[in-house]
Amino acid sequence: MLDFTWKVFTFTGNIDTYLLFKELEKERTKDCQMKEEERTEVDLPV
Template sequence: MLELTWKFFVQTGSIDTYLLFKELEKDNPVMPSYPDDEMTEINFPII
């Protein structure tokens, strides 16, 4: 259910869907890996 809600949010940008996702996330602390999260983990060197 969490993955489906996330995919719907990504496609629609619906704030209500995001808030639902966050509520579901509280109930399920194990978060599946999403491809979009990979970009947040990249460390860019500061020049």
């Protein structure tokens, strides 16, 4: 979805599409961080 949004922006130059791209990028980063934290919690001994 990120690639598609970026391609639409590069073809159209539409600022709303760019803002959507940045929002999706931010959500993706947040999701990756949360998954990494979950993995770290699982790996820690009790």
